[in-house]
Amino acid sequence: MSEFAAAFDMATRLLAGRATHTIPVIWKVKRLFNWGSEGQIREAIELVDLLAKEVIHHRRKLRFASGQDLLSRFMRCIDNDRYLRDIVISFVLAGRDTVASALTSFFMLLSRYPAVCSAIRDEVKDIVGDAPSLTSYDQLRELHYLHAALYESMRLYPPVQFDSKFCLDDDVLPDGTFLRKGTRMTYHSYAMGRMEELWGSDYAEFRPERWLRHGQFVPESPFKYPVFQGGLRVCLGKEMALMEMKSVVASVIRDFDVDVLGGNQPPKFAPGLTATLSGGLAVRARPTRHKLTTVKTHCQKNLCCNSTRNIV
Ligand code: HEM
Known part of the structure; x- marks a missing residue:
């Protein structure tokens, strides 16, 4: 794991830990004196x-003016290094662990629902045919x-199980509930996704068909399904995340059966800003023709990051 990833993971884990203090003043005092976990944060x-600033300086040396990547595009219109640093960190925070978390849960569910896995494999085969890989955005x-x-x-x-907001001013919710300035409001996507009154009596089942009408995907209101949040602050990377995940899943599933070991x-989740499985998800990938190859376990993030840990 890179130095950046290790520091990043430690910071997000410890920051999330602040929310578990029943008396918030404790972590505030620790922060004041730079004690324990607050010193580590x-x-x-x-x-x-520091490492985010190095990325920016490096990109500047590489003459970002002609680059087509996201950072180069931001650098062409923003001339403030601190702001650029915050953009780098926000995009890593928003885009790295969320996608890894979603893919981990997805492969866990596929291993439990082989019929869904076969249906995806058939669909990929129909669209891609015998071509060696997915070739276009349209596919x-x-x-x-x-x-x-x-x-x-x-x-x-x-991936984001719950999310809190604070009222900048006194406010009133659509149902008439009054909120005083400073009130913390939390919406809980994990709980909402499992509410019978929203999803029906089969809410606990993994049933992709509930999103399809005549074979076409039909979205729900983001206020019923706030996985990417809704309104003005909806996730900016939603489409990118879906494309990333679809291309990873389609590529893996075409050639491999992925079985969860154990x-x-x-699932047991570790404390953190995004849903991370405690200890990762151990899987075995078999070529679909049922030839057994290497047995590996993947740390959760490695399903979509580079560094694979060979354990067995
Ligand atoms: C499955 C993957 C993802 C999920 C479930 C997800 C979910 C979310 C959620 C719930 C928020 C609202 C956070 C808040 O307001 O506190 C958010 C915001 C955001 N997301 Fe994502 N996200 C995903 C992937 C990505 C990716 C890949 C990127 C970009 C590379 C991205 C970029 C952003 C940005 C920039 C915001 C802030 C938007 C704003 O405040 O105006 N996200 N995302």
Whole structure:
């Protein structure tokens, strides 16, 4: 794991830990004196800041003016390094662990629902045929069943399980509830995805078909399914995340059966800003022709990051 990733993971884990203090003043005092976990948070944040600034300086040396990547595009219109640093960190925070979390839960569910896995494989075969790989954005858009399966998986296991906001001013909710300035409001996607009154009596089942009408994916209101949030602050990377996930899943599933090792235990989540399985998800990938190859376990994030840990 890179120095950046290690510092980043430590900072997000410890920051999330603040929310578990029943008396918030405790972590505030620790922060004041730079004690214990608060000292570690500060060190980790300093390292993340430093490495993010290095990314920006490096890109500047590489003459970002002609680059087509996201950072180069931002750099062409923003001339403030601190702001650029915050953009780098926000995009890593928003886009790295969320996609890894969604893919991990997805492969966990597929291993439990082989019929869904076969349906996705058939769909990919129909769209891609015998071509060696997915070749276009249009092909990914045609994968309606896979799209539905990803939405269904994130209904049950949203990468951002809950999210809080604070009222800037006194406010009134649509149902008439009065909120005083400073009130903390939390919406809980994990709980909402499992509410019978929203999803019906089969809410606990993984059923991609609930998102399809005549074979076409039909979205729900983001206020019923706030996995990417809704309104003005809706996730900016939603479409990118879906394309990334579809291309990973389609590529893996065409050639491999991915089985979760250790049975169908209910997942245990580690404390953090995004839903991360405690200890990762151990899987075995078999070529679809049932030839057994290498047995590996993947740490959760490695399903979509580079560094694979060979354990067996
Ligand atoms: C499955 C993957 C993803 C999920 C479930 C997800 C979910 C969310 C959620 C719930 C928020 C609202 C957070 C808040 O307001 O506190 C958000 C915001 C955001 N997301 Fe994502 N996200 C995903 C992937 C990505 C990716 C890949 C990117 C970009 C590379 C991205 C970029 C952003 C940005 C920039 C915001 C802030 C938007 C704003 O405040 O105006 N997200 N995302």
